[in-house]
Amino acid sequence: MRYRIISVGxxxxxxxxxxxxxxxxxxxxYGKIDLVDGLEEKSSPRxxxxxxxxxxxxxxxxxxxxxxxxxxLVVLDSNGQLMxxxxxxxxxxxxxxxxxxxxxxxxxxxxxxxxxxxxxxHLAVSMGRMTLPHQxxxxxxxxxxxxxxxxxxxxxxxx
Numbered sequence: 585m586r587y588r589i590i591s592v593g594x595x596x597x598x599x600x601x602x603x604x605x606x607x608x609x610x611x612x613x614y615g616k617i618d619l620v621d622g623l624e625e626k627s628s629p630r631x632x633x634x635x636x637x638x639x640x641x642x643x644x645x646x647x648x649x650x651x652x653x654x655x656x657l658v659v660l661d662s663n664g665q666l667m668x669x670x671x672x673x674x675x676x677x678x679x680x681x682x683x684x685x686x687x688x689x690x691x692x693x694x695x696x697x698x699x700x701x702x703x704x705x706h707l708a709v710s711m712g713r714m715t716l717p718h719q720x721x722x723x724x725x726x727x728x729x730x731x732x733x734x735x736x737x738x739x740x741x742x743x
Contacts, residue, residue: 585615585679585680585684585686585687586615586616586617586618586685586686586687587611587615587616587617587618587686587687587688587689587729588617588618588619588620588650588686588687588688588689589617589618589619589620589688589689589690589691589722589725589726589729590620590621590623590647590650590688590689590690590691591619591620591621591622591623591690591691591718591719591722592621592623592624592643592647592690592691592692592693592697592718593621593622593624593691593693593694593718593719594621594622594624595619595621595718595719595722596719597719600719600720600722600723603723603726603727604619604722604723604726607723607726607727607729607730608726610730611726611729611730611733614733614737617729619722619726620650621722623643623646623647624643624693625638625639625640625642625643625693626639627639627695636695639693639695640693640695640696640697640698640699641698641700643692643693643695643697643698643701644697644698644699644700644701645698645700647690647697647698647701648700648701648704650688651688651704652685652686654683654684654685655684655685655686655687655688656679656682656684656686656687656688656706656707657687657688657689657690657701657704657705657706658675658687658688658689658690658705658706658707658708658709659689659690659692659697659701659702659705659707659708659709660689660690660691660692660708660709660710660711660721660725661692661696661697661702661708661709661710662710662713662715663708663710664707664708664709664710665707665708665709665710666710666712667709669728669731669732669735670735672709672728672729672731672732673731673732673733673735673736675707676729676732676733676736677732677736680736689725689729690705691718691721691722691725692718693718694718711724711725
């Protein structure tokens with residue numbers, strides 16, 4: 585199975601890049617996982633509702649253009665389903681057996697995600713009620729994917 589993490593925002597800080605790179609390296613023994621970032625549409629800090637919607641729609645078009653028709657899409661959304669690491673592992677294990685070409689997981693920009701991307705998603709997951717910078721959310725997501733594989737394989741790591 586192939587995996588991809590799509591971060592709408594660019595990951596810039598070295599400490600986030602180093603942490604993400606470490607988990608991506610660890611994940612190579614379980615499958616191919618790619619990271620795509622930098623799809624964010626520039627908008628004014630004082631953007632109105634119409635400008636925000638337009639920016640989200642452009643970002644959404646970029647995200648949707650990356651996806652294959654049989655690809656599983658998971659979006660990180662504050663209104664998504666709260667789940668445990670074991671729950672995520674269960675979903676990943678099920679998807680691995682399902683025959684999809686790839687699983688993509690999307691971390692949106694500070695503006696969120698377009699309605700079109702949310703509608704295309706098979707699952708919306710919340711990382712909790714606290715707001716995280718997108719770079720930190722990508723790091724946490726990468727670690728949780730690694731943790732999920734450790735749980736699936738029954739390997740020590742998860743306690």
